[in-house]
Amino acid sequence: SQSPPLPLPLRRRQQQHQRGRAKEPTMATIVNTTEEEPMLAVVRSTAELAWADGGAEVADPEVARLCAEAQQHVLAGRWLDMATLMLASADLLLLAPRLSDKAAADLECTLTVICNLVTKAGSEDEALEIAKLICAKLTHQPGEKPTLRIKVLFSLYNLLPSLSGKALVYRKALELAAAGKAAADCVVPTFKNIDAFVAYWGIGKPEQRDLFLAVTRILKDQKGMTKEYFKFLNKYLATFDGS
Numbered sequence: 001s002q003s004p005p006l007p008l009p010l011r012r013r014q015q016q017h018q019r020g021r022a023k024e025p026t027m028a029t030i031v032n033t034t035e036e037e038p039m040l041a042v043v044r045s046t047a048e049l050a051w052a053d054g055g056a057e058v059a060d061p062e063v064a065r066l067c068a069e070a071q072q073h074v075l076a077g078r079w080l081d082m083a084t085l086m087l088a089s090a091d092l093l094l095l096a097p098r099l100s101d102k103a104a105a106d107l108e109c110t111l112t113v114i115c116n117l118v119t120k121a122g123s124e125d126e127a128l129e130i131a132k133l134i135c136a137k138l139t140h141q142p143g144e145k146p147t148l149r150i151k152v153l154f155s156l157y158n159l160l161p162s163l164s165g166k167a168l169v170y171r172k173a174l175e176l177a178a179a180g181k182a183a184a185d186c187v188v189p190t191f192k193n194i195d196a197f198v199a200y201w202g203i204g205k206p207e208q209r210d211l212f213l214a215v216t217r218i219l220k221d222q223k224g225m226t227k228e229y230f231k232f233l234n235k236y237l238a239t240f241d242g243s
Contacts, residue, residue, distance in 0.1 A: 042110050042113045043066055045106070047062065051063060066085070073085065083117050083134065086117075087137045090107070094107065099145075108148060111148075112155055115134060127162065138153060147183050163201045167197075170190075174218065188218070215232045
């Protein structure tokens with residue numbers, strides 16, 4: 001199983017001897033779920049919840065159908081199809097206006113299991129497509145549970161193998177952070193590692209420009225962050241040098 005990412009200072013010490021390689025910034029500790037059973041359990045539990053109002057006569061066949069479909073995807077290794085099915089099933093919880101603490105924990109667990117599908121993918125391209133599906137779902141109606149959505153995206157960031165995928169997921173987290181102060185508080189601490197992120201991802205000037213602009217928009221509304229705001233505004237303006 002995949003071990004949790006090392007804290008950034010420790011990772012730096014271990015990679016000092018690797019010249020020419022940027023240090024990888026980390027986001028959050030990953031909850032590992034590497035067996036197929038959690039996936040099928042998620043499909044069953046979310047399907048039961050989605051069809052609960054239909055009564056047993058309606059619900060039981062639908063739950064059985066979804067579970068059978070999920071089992072086929074697992075056996076065939078169709079992880080993109082599995083992600084589509086699981087995300088559709090998770091919609092009810094994701095868009096619910098109010099959740100109990102237990103339901104919120106169940107939702108986070110469900111989304112974490114879905115994120116782990118990127119580790120099953122047969123290629124980086126497939127993993128990136130799965131990540132795009134997850135990002136699209138999590139950035140839809142961002143005002144609902146933005147903090148939880150960002151937390152899940154940070155887990156997805158750590159699981160993705162591709163650098164372009166990591167950069168994409170981080171940008172999506174910034175989009176969610178614009179939904180409110182509580183959400184912004186989740187990402188602001190990562191801004192101190194922006195230079196490390198940029199070096200590690202290897203993104204070009206246009207991508208850096210978009211990144212710094214997104215950061216300045218978040219910092220503009222943060223009290224006591226005026227210095228940081230102008231710092232990133234200068235970074236943004238510097239990307240136009242030589243244009």
